[in-house]
Amino acid sequence: MQFYRSHVLVCGGTPCVLEGCKAVRDALIGELKRVGLDEEIRVVETGCLGPCDLGPVIVVYPEGTLYEKVQVRDVPQIVEEHLLKGRIVRRLTGEGRLAGIVSYKEPTYLETQERIVLRNCGIIDPSSIEEYIARDGYKALVKCLTEMEPCDVVEVVKQSGLVGRGGAAFPTGLKWSFTANADADEKFIICNADEGEPGTFKDRLILEGDPHSILEAMAIAGYAVGAKRGFVYIRGEYVLSIEQIGKGIEQAKALGLLGEDILGSGFSFDVEIRKGAGAYVCGEETALIESMEGGRGEPRVKPPYPGTHGFLGKPTVVNNVETLANIPPIILNGPVWYRGFGTSKCPGTKVFTMTGDINNKGLIEVPMGITLRKIIYEIGGGIPEGRGFKMAQTGGTSGGCLPREMLDVPMDYFTLPEMGSALGSGALLIMDDSHCIVDIAESFMRFFARESCGKCVPCREGTARLHDIVKNIAHGNGTEKDLEVLKDLSHAMEKTSLCGLGQSAPIPIMTMLKYFGDEFEAHIKDKLCPTGTCRL
Amino acid sequence: MDVMPASVDSSASIIREIIARHGESKHELIAVLHDVEKAFGYLPENALIQVASSLDVPLSKVYGVATFYTLFSTEPMGEHVIRVCENAPCHLLGANSLIEALTKELGIPVGGTTSCGKFTLKHTSCLGVCGVAPAMMIDDEVYGNLTPDDIPVILEKYR
Numbered sequence: 001m002q003f004y005r006s007h008v009l010v011c012g013g014t015p016c017v018l019e020g021c022k023a024v025r026d027a028l029i030g031e032l033k034r035v036g037l038d039e040e041i042r043v044v045e046t047g048c049l050g051p052c053d054l055g056p057v058i059v060v061y062p063e064g065t066l067y068e069k070v071q072v073r074d075v076p077q078i079v080e081e082h083l084l085k086g087r088i089v090r091r092l093t094g095e096g097r098l099a100g101i102v103s104y105k106e107p108t109y110l111e112t113q114e115r116i117v118l119r120n121c122g123i124i125d126p127s128s129i130e131e132y133i134a135r136d137g138y139k140a141l142v143k144c145l146t147e148m149e150p151c152d153v154v155e156v157v158k159q160s161g162l163v164g165r166g167g168a169a170f171p172t173g174l175k176w177s178f179t180a181n182a183d184a185d186e187k188f189i190i191c192n193a194d195e196g197e198p199g200t201f202k203d204r205l206i207l208e209g210d211p212h213s214i215l216e217a218m219a220i221a222g223y224a225v226g227a228k229r230g231f232v233y234i235r236g237e238y239v240l241s242i243e244q245i246g247k248g249i250e251q252a253k254a255l256g257l258l259g260e261d262i263l264g265s266g267f268s269f270d271v272e273i274r275k276g277a278g279a280y281v282c283g284e285e286t287a288l289i290e291s292m293e294g295g296r297g298e299p300r301v302k303p304p305y306p307g308t309h310g311f312l313g314k315p316t317v318v319n320n321v322e323t324l325a326n327i328p329p330i331i332l333n334g335p336v337w338y339r340g341f342g343t344s345k346c347p348g349t350k351v352f353t354m355t356g357d358i359n360n361k362g363l364i365e366v367p368m369g370i371t372l373r374k375i376i377y378e379i380g381g382g383i384p385e386g387r388g389f390k391m392a393q394t395g396g397t398s399g400g401c402l403p404r405e406m407l408d409v410p411m412d413y414f415t416l417p418e419m420g421s422a423l424g425s426g427a428l429l430i431m432d433d434s435h436c437i438v439d440i441a442e443s444f445m446r447f448f449a450r451e452s453c454g455k456c457v458p459c460r461e462g463t464a465r466l467h468d469i470v471k472n473i474a475h476g477n478g479t480e481k482d483l484e485v486l487k488d489l490s491h492a493m494e495k496t497s498l499c500g501l502g503q504s505a506p507i508p509i510m511t512m513l514k515y516f517g518d519e520f521e522a523h524i525k526d527k528l529c530p531t532g533t534c535r536l
Numbered sequence: 537m538d539v540m541p542a543s544v545d546s547s548a549s550i551i552r553e554i555i556a557r558h559g560e561s562k563h564e565l566i567a568v569l570h571d572v573e574k575a576f577g578y579l580p581e582n583a584l585i586q587v588a589s590s591l592d593v594p595l596s597k598v599y600g601v602a603t604f605y606t607l608f609s610t611e612p613m614g615e616h617v618i619r620v621c622e623n624a625p626c627h628l629l630g631a632n633s634l635i636e637a638l639t640k641e642l643g644i645p646v647g648g649t650t651s652c653g654k655f656t657l658k659h660t661s662c663l664g665v666c667g668v669a670p671a672m673m674i675d676d677e678v679y680g681n682l683t684p685d686d687i688p689v690i691l692e693k694y695r
Contacts, residue, residue: 015668018678052667053681198623198662236570236607237663239676277566278606280661294565295597296604312563355625355666362667397624427666429625443627451661453604 004042006083007061011122013048013205014240015362016055020071021045024056027075032083041083047209049122052362054094059122067092112379114341114349117325118365121209126244129251132212138257140328141216144223145265148331153224154180157327159335161347166192166283166320167395167424168500169413175317178307179225182315187227189218190311190318193234193241194288196280197396198447199427202351203321205363207234207241210325211248215271217324219258220331221317222269230271231311233288236278245273280451284499285310285318287453298455299499322351322426342368346412350426354380357387357432369415373407376430387432391515395424397444398504400511401437420511422504436533437516438474438523441509445470448505459502462493466509476536478524486513550575551583555590562593565601569608578609606661614649616694618642619660619673626670630683634670637684641691654695 010016010025025045032038049057054068060078065088067078074092081087115121124131132138144153158173179187191214195203207214218230234242249271252258260268279297281287286300289311310316326348330338339347346368352375354361359381366375372392376382383389391401394411400421402409409419416423431440445467452463466489469482490506497503513520522528527536554571558564568591572583579602588595602608620638622631639645642655649656665671668680679690 014665014678015680018665018668018680055668195664196661199625199666200662201664201666204664235664237660237673275567275570276605277570277608278661279604291566292563294561294563294591294593294601296600353666355669356628393624427625429628431628435628440624440628443622443624447623450659 002039002042004040006041008041008043008083009046009049009059009061009122010043011047011049011055011057012045012126013052013055013208014201015048015052016057017240019055019069021056023072024058024070024075027072028058028079031075031079035079035084037079037083044125045127046124047121047126048118048205048363050118050363051360053360054362063088065093068094112370112374113365114367115365116329116338116341116349117206117322117351118209118363119329120213121205121363124210126209126211127247129212129248129255129257132210136332137212137328138216138252140331141219141223141257142263143331144220145263145267150180150224150226153220153331156331156335157224160326160330160338161335162323162326162330162338163346163413164320165322165326165350165426167197167398167422169423172319172323175307175319176221176225178305179227179315179317182308184315186229186312186314187225188311188314188316189221189225189227189230190285190288190292190316191218191230191232191324192283192285192288192318192320193232193238193245194276194283195235195238195321195425196283197398197425197427199353199355199393199396199429200425201353202363202426204238204241206321206325206351207238208244211241211244212252213325213328214245214321215248215252215258217319217327218271219262219269220327221319221324223267225315225317227315227317228268228270230269231274231292232271233274233276233282233292235276242273242275249273279453281453281499281501284501287499288318289316296453298453299501301498343410343412345414350411350423352426352428354428354430356428356430357383357435358428358430359384368412369410371408372402372411375411375428376407380430383430383432385432387434390431390433390435391437392431393429393508394427395422396427396429397447398422398501398507399424399427400507401515402511403515405515420507420514422507434531434533436529436531437512437519438470438529439533441512442467442470442474444508445505448501452501452505456496456498456502458493458496459498459505462489462497462502463505465489466493466506470509473520473523474534476523476527476534478520480524482524483513483517483520547576547580547583548586551586552590555587560591562591565591565593565598566605569598569602573608577615578611578613581610584610606658612649612653614656615654616674617656617658619658619663620646621660621663621669621671623662625662625666629669631670633684634672634682634687637687638672641687655691 028043058067154176162172163169282291282297284299287297291297306316342348351365393401413423448463449467452459454460588598671680
């Protein structure tokens with residue numbers, strides 16, 4: 001085995017790829033070869049490191065020096081100065097939040113973070129199963145197969161208090177128990193990687209950065225509930241995720257960690273990829289199953305739930321990517337350890353993706369129950385250009401909009417719904433005071449009107465009408481009656497829509513009316529847009 | 537992207553090959569349509585008819601599926617498909633001016649195809665690269681942190 005004195009990790013997450021990290025990687029390899037260091041220093045392409053707006057990002061180990069916005073032209077200097085002479089290139093260590101951080105191991109940026117789901121992202125080469133195994137990968141599966149009965153596995157997940165991270169927050173252990181207790185000749189595990197909630201890109205970066213954590217978790221789920229086949233349903237747009245999972249499946253099969261009679265235990269489990277074809281509604285589990293069966297992605301009437309009547313009518317566990325990534329550490333360290341993170345009611349961590357008007361955009365993982373203020377001002381670095389905070393939308397486009405007064409609300413799956421919002425998928429859209437609420441509301445409603453699948457009337461008609469009304473208000477044609485209609489319609493949609501799409505589409509509107517009603521009224525009564533955004 | 541084969545026979549054999557690869561199960565409909573779309577650049581009517589009879593699915597259902605998903609098109613598309621995102625995170629950071637620059641540069645509205653057949657411009661659902669919003673995707677390539685000034689430079693690469 002070859003040993004190296006240094007490793008240079010190049011972030012290969014999609015945001016860095018589109019800033020040119022592949023060219024930087026190739027330049028590094030070429031330059032190291034040119035100066036004869038290629039036997040001593042290894043260049044590794046890893047998953048997402050987190051600071052997505054600073055790409056391409058590279059880290060030099062063992063020091064842990066983080067360089068940001070590295071271009072091909074910077075490569076000779078990094079090699080010459082740092083890798084040959086041992087002098088850090090200060091010019092590239094950043095001016096912002098990463099300034100002066102010479103060790104990625106303990107930067108202030110990561111202090112408030114807690115990495116369970118992202119434990120390997122940005123640390124290992126996602127294309128290498130050996131590196132995953134070196135970080136205790138597949139150890140949890142081995143533990144299940146050799147030391148635990150299937151019912152014990154379900155019990156551990158139940159005890160951990162893990163709830164679904166796709167947004168619905170259904171207890172994962174309970175979900176598994178429905179399928180485990182169902183009597184059927186065939187059962188299935190589906191990983192829901194149809195990430196479509198605007199502002200969310202955590203699943204993409206987990207799949208790209210640590211594909212084996214998902215495959216291991218699916219095999220564990222299969223063992224726990226008695227399923228032999230698993231599917232990863234990935235959006236067609238996620239080209240790199242599909243590639244990484246595909247590679248991961250091949251590698252795991254080659255080592256006998258997936259396939260027939262895994263490690264001689266008698267347990268067999270296979271995973272296949274199903275590629276989505278572009279439909280937001282397919283993130284809903286029954287719509288996803290319809291799509292897997294070759295149909296339009298239209299949700300089914302529930303009950304029965306997929307746990308007992310899922311893919312091909314058989315008992316099926318459908319879990320989100322992030323939910324699954326929590327499973328191996330829970331099995332290895334136990335439920336008590338897991339409950340040590342987050343709040344007593346909502347244990348564990350949450351991965352958030354920060355977007356919009358915030359200094360530090362990107363991927364973070366923090367304990368459940370952290371306040372919005374801490375995320376925005378400590379980790380997120382506040383609002384750019386010294387502007388004021390106006391609102392944060394939690395949970396993606398189907399989430400609620402929280403004003404300044406709500407900055408100290410704990411972020412977890414149970415507190416936010418009490419405020420009329422939702423934690424959802426973990427998207428955080430931050431807006432400064434230069435934006436108009438009505439203009440943003442129109443953008444939200446246009447999204448739902450486009451994405452409604454059309455199966456049930458309240459959603460099909462409701463989303464279109466909500467959009468029409470908000471558009472009218474934005475164009476100065478609103479009437480006072482509109483606000484009443486918006487509220488009535490929202491109420492009807494929440495109560496009568498078939499699935500989460502129609503039920504949650506009114507959430508942003510309801511919270512905007514509640515906290516920013518005066519802006520709607522200014523557009524209607526005074527025909528005035530307080531921020532000057534709308535052309536009235 | 538491949539161009540439409542000249543003869544109906546050769547297109548029929550390409551579709552036969554695709555179906556053979558996935559198996560004649562109605563559950564493979566979406567996987568089959570993905571490959572047909574890739575081979576022809578869109579889903580031609582005769583292809584849908586052939587797929588329907590091979591997989592033993594009513595043509596109406598095949599058409600329903602073909603028109604449900606945004607990655608499928610029943611109309612011929614340009615050589616390069618530009619998918620521009622205008623969801624909230626992109627909207628907030630200036631997607632509108634980006635779309636204006638694209639429609640102006642290409643001389644077509646969103647949903648249109650240039651007369652030379654080079655580009656089709658479409659809206660897309662969230663591309664999941666919101667950390668570098670506003671973003672768009674051309675074929676399989678994603679572009680982020682865009683300003684209207686970037687548009688002519690990027691399009692030049694495909695011209």
